[in-house]
Amino acid sequence: MEQVNNLRKLKWGILGCAGIADQHMIKAIQQSNSGEVIAIASRTLEKAELIAGKHGIPRFYGNYEQLLSDKEVEAVYIPLPNHLHCEWVVRTAAAGKHVLCEKPLALNTAEAIDMVNACHKADVHLAEAYMYRHHPRYERAKDIIHSGQIGEVRGMIGLFTFDLSGLQGDIRFRSDMGGGSIYDDGCYPISASRMLLRAEPEAVTTHSMFSPQHGHVDMMNTVLLEFPAGVGAMLQFGMWCDGRNEIQVLGSKGSLVIPNAFYYEPPAKTRILVNVQGEKTEVQFESINHYVSQIEDFNSYVLNQHPLPYSGDDLIANTRVIEAVLRSSKERIRVQLGTA
Structure with a gap:
Protein backbone atom coordinates (compact mmCIF):
# COMPACT_ATOMS: atom_id res chain seq x y z
CA MET A 1 0.00 0.00 0.00
CA GLU A 2 1.25 3.44 -0.93
CA GLN A 3 2.01 5.85 1.93
CA VAL A 4 0.56 9.34 1.86
CA ASN A 5 3.25 11.90 2.62
CA ASN A 6 0.69 14.60 3.13
CA LEU A 7 -1.43 15.53 6.12
CA ARG A 8 -4.41 16.73 4.13
CA LYS A 9 -7.17 14.51 2.77
CA LEU A 10 -8.26 14.16 -0.85
CA LYS A 11 -11.81 15.47 -1.29
CA TRP A 12 -14.08 13.04 -3.13
CA GLY A 13 -17.37 13.31 -4.95
CA ILE A 14 -19.52 10.28 -5.81
CA LEU A 15 -21.17 10.37 -9.23
CA GLY A 16 -24.19 8.10 -8.75
CA CYS A 17 -25.82 6.06 -6.00
CA ALA A 18 -25.20 2.52 -7.26
CA GLY A 19 -25.12 -0.35 -4.81
CA ILE A 20 -21.33 -0.68 -4.97
CA ALA A 21 -21.01 2.95 -3.89
CA ASP A 22 -23.58 2.67 -1.10
CA GLN A 23 -22.36 -0.69 0.23
CA HIS A 24 -18.60 -0.41 -0.19
CA MET A 25 -16.92 2.59 -1.76
CA ILE A 26 -18.35 5.48 0.25
CA LYS A 27 -17.46 3.62 3.45
CA ALA A 28 -14.00 2.82 2.09
CA ILE A 29 -13.22 6.49 1.44
CA GLN A 30 -14.57 7.46 4.85
CA GLN A 31 -12.54 4.72 6.57
CA SER A 32 -9.34 5.71 4.78
CA ASN A 33 -6.79 7.96 6.46
CA SER A 34 -6.31 10.10 3.40
CA GLY A 35 -9.73 10.75 1.85
CA GLU A 36 -13.13 12.22 2.64
CA VAL A 37 -16.44 12.25 0.79
CA ILE A 38 -17.79 15.78 0.56
CA ALA A 39 -20.47 15.42 -2.14
CA ILE A 40 -22.71 12.93 -3.94
CA ALA A 41 -24.94 13.29 -7.00
CA SER A 42 -27.81 11.30 -8.41
CA ARG A 43 -30.31 11.74 -11.22
CA THR A 44 -32.82 12.80 -8.58
CA LEU A 45 -32.25 15.10 -5.64
CA GLU A 46 -34.30 12.79 -3.40
CA LYS A 47 -32.01 9.81 -3.99
CA ALA A 48 -28.87 11.89 -3.50
CA GLU A 49 -30.26 13.32 -0.26
CA LEU A 50 -31.19 9.83 0.99
CA ILE A 51 -27.71 8.36 0.45
CA ALA A 52 -26.01 11.53 1.71
CA GLY A 53 -28.02 11.35 4.92
CA LYS A 54 -27.25 7.65 5.36
CA HIS A 55 -23.50 8.24 5.15
CA GLY A 56 -23.19 11.74 6.57
CA ILE A 57 -22.13 13.35 3.29
CA PRO A 58 -22.47 17.14 3.60
CA ARG A 59 -23.49 18.00 0.02
CA PHE A 60 -25.89 16.34 -2.40
CA TYR A 61 -26.90 17.23 -5.93
CA GLY A 62 -29.81 16.29 -8.16
CA ASN A 63 -27.70 15.99 -11.31
CA TYR A 64 -24.16 15.01 -12.18
CA GLU A 65 -23.17 18.36 -13.70
CA GLN A 66 -23.60 20.15 -10.38
CA LEU A 67 -21.14 17.84 -8.66
CA LEU A 68 -18.58 18.37 -11.41
CA SER A 69 -19.01 22.14 -10.94
CA ASP A 70 -18.19 21.85 -7.22
CA LYS A 71 -14.73 23.40 -7.06
CA GLU A 72 -13.84 21.69 -3.78
CA VAL A 73 -14.25 18.19 -5.23
CA GLU A 74 -10.81 16.94 -6.30
CA ALA A 75 -11.52 13.32 -7.24
CA VAL A 76 -14.64 11.57 -8.48
CA TYR A 77 -15.68 7.95 -8.14
CA ILE A 78 -17.92 6.80 -11.02
CA PRO A 79 -20.11 3.74 -10.34
CA LEU A 80 -22.57 4.47 -13.15
CA PRO A 81 -23.88 1.77 -15.54
CA ASN A 82 -21.17 0.55 -17.89
CA HIS A 83 -22.51 2.30 -20.99
CA LEU A 84 -22.19 5.69 -19.25
CA HIS A 85 -18.56 5.34 -18.16
CA CYS A 86 -16.97 6.90 -21.21
CA GLU A 87 -19.15 10.01 -21.28
CA TRP A 88 -18.74 10.80 -17.61
CA VAL A 89 -15.05 10.00 -17.35
CA VAL A 90 -14.42 12.42 -20.22
CA ARG A 91 -16.64 15.07 -18.63
CA THR A 92 -15.05 14.58 -15.21
CA ALA A 93 -11.59 14.97 -16.68
CA ALA A 94 -12.69 18.14 -18.49
CA ALA A 95 -13.77 19.48 -15.09
CA GLY A 96 -10.19 18.98 -13.88
CA LYS A 97 -10.91 16.17 -11.43
CA HIS A 98 -9.13 12.85 -10.92
CA VAL A 99 -11.17 9.77 -11.78
CA LEU A 100 -11.68 6.33 -10.24
CA CYS A 101 -14.07 4.52 -12.57
CA GLU A 102 -15.79 1.24 -11.81
CA LYS A 103 -14.81 -1.75 -13.85
CA PRO A 104 -15.08 -2.37 -16.69
CA LEU A 105 -13.57 0.94 -17.67
CA ALA A 106 -15.10 0.92 -21.14
CA LEU A 107 -17.29 -1.11 -23.48
CA ASN A 108 -14.65 -1.18 -26.21
CA THR A 109 -11.12 -0.14 -27.04
CA ALA A 110 -12.16 3.06 -28.82
CA GLU A 111 -13.91 4.28 -25.66
CA ALA A 112 -10.90 3.40 -23.50
CA ILE A 113 -8.60 5.38 -25.79
CA ASP A 114 -10.91 8.41 -25.61
CA MET A 115 -11.01 8.22 -21.80
CA VAL A 116 -7.26 7.85 -21.41
CA ASN A 117 -6.59 10.69 -23.83
CA ALA A 118 -9.09 12.98 -22.08
CA CYS A 119 -7.44 12.39 -18.70
CA HIS A 120 -3.97 12.83 -20.14
CA LYS A 121 -5.01 16.12 -21.76
CA ALA A 122 -6.50 17.36 -18.47
CA ASP A 123 -3.47 16.12 -16.49
CA VAL A 124 -5.60 14.09 -14.09
CA HIS A 125 -5.25 10.52 -12.85
CA LEU A 126 -7.49 7.77 -14.22
CA ALA A 127 -7.81 4.39 -12.51
CA GLU A 128 -10.07 1.38 -12.95
CA ALA A 129 -11.62 0.04 -9.74
CA TYR A 130 -10.15 -3.45 -9.45
CA MET A 131 -9.97 -3.46 -5.66
CA TYR A 132 -8.58 -7.02 -5.43
CA ARG A 133 -5.17 -6.11 -6.80
CA HIS A 134 -4.56 -3.59 -4.01
CA HIS A 135 -4.27 -6.39 -1.46
CA ILE A 288 -7.69 -6.08 5.44
CA ASN A 289 -10.41 -4.26 3.53
CA HIS A 290 -9.16 -4.16 -0.06
CA TYR A 291 -11.62 -1.38 -0.94
CA VAL A 292 -9.91 0.84 1.64
CA SER A 293 -6.48 -0.20 0.31
CA GLN A 294 -7.56 0.83 -3.17
CA ILE A 295 -8.59 4.27 -1.92
CA GLU A 296 -5.42 4.77 0.13
CA ASP A 297 -3.33 3.92 -2.91
CA PHE A 298 -5.26 6.24 -5.22
CA ASN A 299 -5.13 9.09 -2.71
CA SER A 300 -1.39 8.61 -2.31
CA TYR A 301 -0.71 8.71 -6.04
CA VAL A 302 -2.70 11.94 -6.38
CA LEU A 303 -1.46 13.72 -3.25
CA ASN A 304 2.17 12.68 -3.79
CA GLN A 305 1.93 13.34 -7.54
CA HIS A 306 3.10 9.83 -8.40
CA PRO A 307 2.16 7.99 -11.61
CA LEU A 308 -0.40 5.22 -11.20
CA PRO A 309 0.93 1.63 -11.30
CA TYR A 310 -1.48 0.76 -14.12
CA SER A 311 -0.86 3.17 -16.96
CA GLY A 312 -3.24 4.40 -19.61
CA ASP A 313 -1.71 1.90 -22.01
CA ASP A 314 -2.52 -0.88 -19.54
Whole structure:
Protein backbone atom coordinates (compact mmCIF):
# COMPACT_ATOMS: atom_id res chain seq x y z
CA MET A 1 0.00 0.00 0.00
CA GLU A 2 1.25 3.44 -0.93
CA GLN A 3 2.01 5.85 1.93
CA VAL A 4 0.56 9.34 1.86
CA ASN A 5 3.25 11.90 2.62
CA ASN A 6 0.69 14.60 3.13
CA LEU A 7 -1.43 15.53 6.12
CA ARG A 8 -4.41 16.73 4.13
CA LYS A 9 -7.17 14.51 2.77
CA LEU A 10 -8.26 14.16 -0.85
CA LYS A 11 -11.81 15.47 -1.29
CA TRP A 12 -14.08 13.04 -3.13
CA GLY A 13 -17.37 13.31 -4.95
CA ILE A 14 -19.52 10.28 -5.81
CA LEU A 15 -21.17 10.37 -9.23
CA GLY A 16 -24.19 8.10 -8.75
CA CYS A 17 -25.82 6.06 -6.00
CA ALA A 18 -25.20 2.52 -7.26
CA GLY A 19 -25.12 -0.35 -4.81
CA ILE A 20 -21.33 -0.68 -4.97
CA ALA A 21 -21.01 2.95 -3.89
CA ASP A 22 -23.58 2.67 -1.10
CA GLN A 23 -22.36 -0.69 0.23
CA HIS A 24 -18.60 -0.41 -0.19
CA MET A 25 -16.92 2.59 -1.76
CA ILE A 26 -18.35 5.48 0.25
CA LYS A 27 -17.46 3.62 3.45
CA ALA A 28 -14.00 2.82 2.09
CA ILE A 29 -13.22 6.49 1.44
CA GLN A 30 -14.57 7.46 4.85
CA GLN A 31 -12.54 4.72 6.57
CA SER A 32 -9.34 5.71 4.78
CA ASN A 33 -6.79 7.96 6.46
CA SER A 34 -6.31 10.10 3.40
CA GLY A 35 -9.73 10.75 1.85
CA GLU A 36 -13.13 12.22 2.64
CA VAL A 37 -16.44 12.25 0.79
CA ILE A 38 -17.79 15.78 0.56
CA ALA A 39 -20.47 15.42 -2.14
CA ILE A 40 -22.71 12.93 -3.94
CA ALA A 41 -24.94 13.29 -7.00
CA SER A 42 -27.81 11.30 -8.41
CA ARG A 43 -30.31 11.74 -11.22
CA THR A 44 -32.82 12.80 -8.58
CA LEU A 45 -32.25 15.10 -5.64
CA GLU A 46 -34.30 12.79 -3.40
CA LYS A 47 -32.01 9.81 -3.99
CA ALA A 48 -28.87 11.89 -3.50
CA GLU A 49 -30.26 13.32 -0.26
CA LEU A 50 -31.19 9.83 0.99
CA ILE A 51 -27.71 8.36 0.45
CA ALA A 52 -26.01 11.53 1.71
CA GLY A 53 -28.02 11.35 4.92
CA LYS A 54 -27.25 7.65 5.36
CA HIS A 55 -23.50 8.24 5.15
CA GLY A 56 -23.19 11.74 6.57
CA ILE A 57 -22.13 13.35 3.29
CA PRO A 58 -22.47 17.14 3.60
CA ARG A 59 -23.49 18.00 0.02
CA PHE A 60 -25.89 16.34 -2.40
CA TYR A 61 -26.90 17.23 -5.93
CA GLY A 62 -29.81 16.29 -8.16
CA ASN A 63 -27.70 15.99 -11.31
CA TYR A 64 -24.16 15.01 -12.18
CA GLU A 65 -23.17 18.36 -13.70
CA GLN A 66 -23.60 20.15 -10.38
CA LEU A 67 -21.14 17.84 -8.66
CA LEU A 68 -18.58 18.37 -11.41
CA SER A 69 -19.01 22.14 -10.94
CA ASP A 70 -18.19 21.85 -7.22
CA LYS A 71 -14.73 23.40 -7.06
CA GLU A 72 -13.84 21.69 -3.78
CA VAL A 73 -14.25 18.19 -5.23
CA GLU A 74 -10.81 16.94 -6.30
CA ALA A 75 -11.52 13.32 -7.24
CA VAL A 76 -14.64 11.57 -8.48
CA TYR A 77 -15.68 7.95 -8.14
CA ILE A 78 -17.92 6.80 -11.02
CA PRO A 79 -20.11 3.74 -10.34
CA LEU A 80 -22.57 4.47 -13.15
CA PRO A 81 -23.88 1.77 -15.54
CA ASN A 82 -21.17 0.55 -17.89
CA HIS A 83 -22.51 2.30 -20.99
CA LEU A 84 -22.19 5.69 -19.25
CA HIS A 85 -18.56 5.34 -18.16
CA CYS A 86 -16.97 6.90 -21.21
CA GLU A 87 -19.15 10.01 -21.28
CA TRP A 88 -18.74 10.80 -17.61
CA VAL A 89 -15.05 10.00 -17.35
CA VAL A 90 -14.42 12.42 -20.22
CA ARG A 91 -16.64 15.07 -18.63
CA THR A 92 -15.05 14.58 -15.21
CA ALA A 93 -11.59 14.97 -16.68
CA ALA A 94 -12.69 18.14 -18.49
CA ALA A 95 -13.77 19.48 -15.09
CA GLY A 96 -10.19 18.98 -13.88
CA LYS A 97 -10.91 16.17 -11.43
CA HIS A 98 -9.13 12.85 -10.92
CA VAL A 99 -11.17 9.77 -11.78
CA LEU A 100 -11.68 6.33 -10.24
CA CYS A 101 -14.07 4.52 -12.57
CA GLU A 102 -15.79 1.24 -11.81
CA LYS A 103 -14.81 -1.75 -13.85
CA PRO A 104 -15.08 -2.37 -16.69
CA LEU A 105 -13.57 0.94 -17.67
CA ALA A 106 -15.10 0.92 -21.14
CA LEU A 107 -17.29 -1.11 -23.48
CA ASN A 108 -14.65 -1.18 -26.21
CA THR A 109 -11.12 -0.14 -27.04
CA ALA A 110 -12.16 3.06 -28.82
CA GLU A 111 -13.91 4.28 -25.66
CA ALA A 112 -10.90 3.40 -23.50
CA ILE A 113 -8.60 5.38 -25.79
CA ASP A 114 -10.91 8.41 -25.61
CA MET A 115 -11.01 8.22 -21.80
CA VAL A 116 -7.26 7.85 -21.41
CA ASN A 117 -6.59 10.69 -23.83
CA ALA A 118 -9.09 12.98 -22.08
CA CYS A 119 -7.44 12.39 -18.70
CA HIS A 120 -3.97 12.83 -20.14
CA LYS A 121 -5.01 16.12 -21.76
CA ALA A 122 -6.50 17.36 -18.47
CA ASP A 123 -3.47 16.12 -16.49
CA VAL A 124 -5.60 14.09 -14.09
CA HIS A 125 -5.25 10.52 -12.85
CA LEU A 126 -7.49 7.77 -14.22
CA ALA A 127 -7.81 4.39 -12.51
CA GLU A 128 -10.07 1.38 -12.95
CA ALA A 129 -11.62 0.04 -9.74
CA TYR A 130 -10.15 -3.45 -9.45
CA MET A 131 -9.97 -3.46 -5.66
CA TYR A 132 -8.58 -7.02 -5.43
CA ARG A 133 -5.17 -6.11 -6.80
CA HIS A 134 -4.56 -3.59 -4.01
CA HIS A 135 -4.27 -6.39 -1.46
CA PRO A 136 -0.59 -7.07 -0.59
CA ARG A 137 -0.93 -10.78 -1.38
CA TYR A 138 -0.81 -9.97 -5.09
CA GLU A 139 2.61 -8.36 -4.91
CA ARG A 140 3.79 -11.44 -3.00
CA ALA A 141 2.17 -13.76 -5.55
CA LYS A 142 3.95 -11.99 -8.42
CA ASP A 143 7.26 -12.27 -6.57
CA ILE A 144 6.78 -16.01 -6.03
CA ILE A 145 5.73 -16.65 -9.63
CA HIS A 146 8.55 -14.69 -11.23
CA SER A 147 11.29 -15.74 -8.79
CA GLY A 148 11.18 -19.19 -10.34
CA GLN A 149 10.06 -20.78 -7.07
CA ILE A 150 7.37 -22.82 -8.87
CA GLY A 151 9.52 -23.23 -11.98
CA GLU A 152 8.56 -22.03 -15.43
CA VAL A 153 4.94 -20.96 -15.72
CA ARG A 154 2.92 -23.48 -17.71
CA GLY A 155 -0.62 -22.17 -17.26
CA MET A 156 -3.18 -20.40 -15.14
CA ILE A 157 -6.76 -21.07 -14.06
CA GLY A 158 -9.05 -18.26 -12.94
CA LEU A 159 -12.53 -18.94 -11.53
CA PHE A 160 -15.11 -16.31 -10.55
CA THR A 161 -18.72 -17.48 -10.53
CA PHE A 162 -21.90 -16.86 -8.55
CA ASP A 163 -25.66 -17.13 -9.03
CA LEU A 164 -27.72 -14.03 -9.80
CA SER A 165 -30.24 -15.86 -11.94
CA GLY A 166 -33.12 -15.23 -9.53
CA LEU A 167 -32.89 -11.46 -9.75
CA GLN A 168 -35.52 -9.56 -11.72
CA GLY A 169 -34.82 -6.49 -13.85
CA ASP A 170 -31.17 -6.30 -12.83
CA ILE A 171 -29.04 -3.88 -14.84
CA ARG A 172 -26.57 -6.70 -15.49
CA PHE A 173 -29.19 -8.33 -17.71
CA ARG A 174 -29.34 -5.31 -20.05
CA SER A 175 -27.05 -5.80 -23.02
CA ASP A 176 -27.73 -2.23 -24.19
CA MET A 177 -26.27 -0.97 -20.91
CA GLY A 178 -23.15 -3.12 -20.95
CA GLY A 179 -24.61 -6.09 -19.12
CA GLY A 180 -23.49 -9.69 -19.12
CA SER A 181 -20.94 -11.77 -17.26
CA ILE A 182 -17.93 -10.81 -19.38
CA TYR A 183 -18.26 -7.17 -18.40
CA ASP A 184 -19.47 -7.84 -14.85
CA ASP A 185 -17.14 -10.49 -13.44
CA GLY A 186 -15.07 -11.82 -16.34
CA CYS A 187 -13.00 -8.65 -16.32
CA TYR A 188 -11.53 -9.74 -12.95
CA PRO A 189 -9.77 -12.96 -14.05
CA ILE A 190 -8.92 -11.36 -17.39
CA SER A 191 -7.09 -8.51 -15.66
CA ALA A 192 -5.51 -10.93 -13.16
CA SER A 193 -4.09 -13.15 -15.89
CA ARG A 194 -2.33 -10.23 -17.55
CA MET A 195 -1.09 -8.92 -14.20
CA LEU A 196 0.22 -12.21 -12.82
CA LEU A 197 1.71 -13.51 -16.08
CA ARG A 198 3.15 -10.10 -16.99
CA ALA A 199 2.26 -10.65 -20.63
CA GLU A 200 -0.42 -9.93 -23.20
CA PRO A 201 -2.51 -12.74 -24.71
CA GLU A 202 -2.04 -13.38 -28.41
CA ALA A 203 -5.44 -14.95 -29.07
CA VAL A 204 -8.78 -15.61 -27.36
CA THR A 205 -11.45 -18.29 -27.63
CA THR A 206 -14.72 -17.98 -25.70
CA HIS A 207 -17.59 -20.42 -25.27
CA SER A 208 -20.67 -18.86 -23.70
CA MET A 209 -24.17 -19.58 -22.49
CA PHE A 210 -26.67 -16.84 -23.35
CA SER A 211 -29.96 -16.69 -21.45
CA PRO A 212 -33.21 -15.53 -23.10
CA GLN A 213 -34.77 -15.07 -19.66
CA HIS A 214 -31.96 -12.68 -18.69
CA GLY A 215 -32.08 -10.33 -21.66
CA HIS A 216 -30.00 -12.69 -23.84
CA VAL A 217 -26.80 -11.65 -22.05
CA ASP A 218 -23.94 -14.08 -21.44
CA MET A 219 -24.55 -15.80 -18.10
CA MET A 220 -21.65 -18.29 -18.18
CA ASN A 221 -18.32 -18.28 -20.02
CA THR A 222 -15.30 -20.49 -20.49
CA VAL A 223 -12.33 -18.64 -22.00
CA LEU A 224 -8.91 -19.66 -23.25
CA LEU A 225 -6.35 -16.86 -23.36
CA GLU A 226 -3.28 -17.87 -25.38
CA PHE A 227 -0.16 -16.22 -23.98
CA PRO A 228 3.35 -16.37 -25.47
CA ALA A 229 5.59 -19.42 -25.00
CA GLY A 230 2.66 -21.84 -25.04
CA VAL A 231 1.19 -20.58 -21.76
CA GLY A 232 -2.60 -20.75 -21.55
CA ALA A 233 -5.01 -19.18 -19.08
CA MET A 234 -8.32 -21.01 -18.68
CA LEU A 235 -10.91 -18.69 -17.18
CA GLN A 236 -14.45 -19.52 -16.10
CA PHE A 237 -16.83 -16.84 -14.94
CA GLY A 238 -20.55 -16.46 -14.79
CA MET A 239 -23.69 -15.21 -13.06
CA TRP A 240 -25.67 -18.46 -13.13
CA CYS A 241 -23.43 -21.04 -11.53
CA ASP A 242 -22.22 -22.45 -8.24
CA GLY A 243 -19.81 -20.04 -6.56
CA ARG A 244 -16.08 -20.15 -7.26
CA ASN A 245 -13.46 -17.50 -6.46
CA GLU A 246 -9.90 -18.73 -7.00
CA ILE A 247 -6.72 -18.40 -9.00
CA GLN A 248 -4.26 -21.22 -9.72
CA VAL A 249 -0.89 -20.71 -11.38
CA LEU A 250 0.78 -23.91 -12.56
CA GLY A 251 4.54 -24.16 -12.91
CA SER A 252 7.01 -26.80 -14.02
CA LYS A 253 8.06 -27.47 -10.41
CA GLY A 254 5.02 -26.45 -8.39
CA SER A 255 1.88 -24.39 -8.15
CA LEU A 256 0.42 -21.33 -6.47
CA VAL A 257 -3.21 -20.95 -5.39
CA ILE A 258 -5.00 -17.78 -4.27
CA PRO A 259 -8.31 -18.60 -2.51
CA ASN A 260 -10.95 -15.85 -2.23
CA ALA A 261 -9.05 -14.30 -5.10
CA PHE A 262 -11.31 -11.50 -6.29
CA TYR A 263 -13.79 -10.77 -3.54
CA TYR A 264 -13.83 -11.37 0.17
CA GLU A 265 -14.89 -9.53 3.30
CA PRO A 266 -12.99 -9.58 6.58
CA PRO A 267 -12.57 -11.71 8.61
CA ALA A 268 -12.31 -14.18 5.71
CA LYS A 269 -8.80 -15.59 5.32
CA THR A 270 -6.46 -14.05 2.80
CA ARG A 271 -3.60 -16.39 1.95
CA ILE A 272 -1.47 -17.91 -0.77
CA LEU A 273 -0.95 -21.67 -0.99
CA VAL A 274 2.34 -22.76 -2.54
CA ASN A 275 3.22 -26.35 -3.44
CA VAL A 276 6.77 -26.99 -4.68
CA GLN A 277 7.53 -30.61 -5.48
CA GLY A 278 5.24 -31.81 -2.70
CA GLU A 279 6.36 -29.30 -0.08
CA LYS A 280 3.35 -27.19 0.87
CA THR A 281 3.54 -23.68 2.31
CA GLU A 282 0.72 -21.38 3.40
CA VAL A 283 1.49 -17.66 3.31
CA GLN A 284 -1.03 -15.76 5.46
CA PHE A 285 -1.92 -12.09 5.33
CA GLU A 286 -3.80 -9.70 7.53
CA SER A 287 -7.50 -9.66 6.67
CA ILE A 288 -7.69 -6.08 5.44
CA ASN A 289 -10.41 -4.26 3.53
CA HIS A 290 -9.16 -4.16 -0.06
CA TYR A 291 -11.62 -1.38 -0.94
CA VAL A 292 -9.91 0.84 1.64
CA SER A 293 -6.48 -0.20 0.31
CA GLN A 294 -7.56 0.83 -3.17
CA ILE A 295 -8.59 4.27 -1.92
CA GLU A 296 -5.42 4.77 0.13
CA ASP A 297 -3.33 3.92 -2.91
CA PHE A 298 -5.26 6.24 -5.22
CA ASN A 299 -5.13 9.09 -2.71
CA SER A 300 -1.39 8.61 -2.31
CA TYR A 301 -0.71 8.71 -6.04
CA VAL A 302 -2.70 11.94 -6.38
CA LEU A 303 -1.46 13.72 -3.25
CA ASN A 304 2.17 12.68 -3.79
CA GLN A 305 1.93 13.34 -7.54
CA HIS A 306 3.10 9.83 -8.40
CA PRO A 307 2.16 7.99 -11.61
CA LEU A 308 -0.40 5.22 -11.20
CA PRO A 309 0.93 1.63 -11.30
CA TYR A 310 -1.48 0.76 -14.12
CA SER A 311 -0.86 3.17 -16.96
CA GLY A 312 -3.24 4.40 -19.61
CA ASP A 313 -1.71 1.90 -22.01
CA ASP A 314 -2.52 -0.88 -19.54
CA LEU A 315 -6.14 0.28 -19.27
CA ILE A 316 -6.44 0.21 -23.04
CA ALA A 317 -4.74 -3.19 -23.32
CA ASN A 318 -7.09 -4.74 -20.76
CA THR A 319 -10.12 -3.35 -22.55
CA ARG A 320 -8.79 -4.75 -25.83
CA VAL A 321 -8.70 -8.25 -24.34
CA ILE A 322 -12.22 -7.91 -22.90
CA GLU A 323 -13.46 -6.76 -26.30
CA ALA A 324 -11.82 -9.77 -27.96
CA VAL A 325 -13.40 -12.13 -25.42
CA LEU A 326 -16.80 -10.62 -26.14
CA ARG A 327 -16.30 -10.83 -29.89
CA SER A 328 -15.26 -14.49 -29.68
CA SER A 329 -18.30 -15.19 -27.52
CA LYS A 330 -20.77 -13.66 -29.95
CA GLU A 331 -19.20 -14.87 -33.20
CA ARG A 332 -18.02 -18.29 -31.96
CA ILE A 333 -14.53 -17.75 -33.37
CA ARG A 334 -10.95 -17.66 -32.19
CA VAL A 335 -9.89 -14.01 -32.13
CA GLN A 336 -6.29 -12.95 -32.58
CA LEU A 337 -5.67 -9.82 -30.57
CA GLY A 338 -4.27 -7.92 -33.51
CA THR A 339 -7.67 -8.14 -35.19
CA ALA A 340 -9.92 -7.57 -32.15
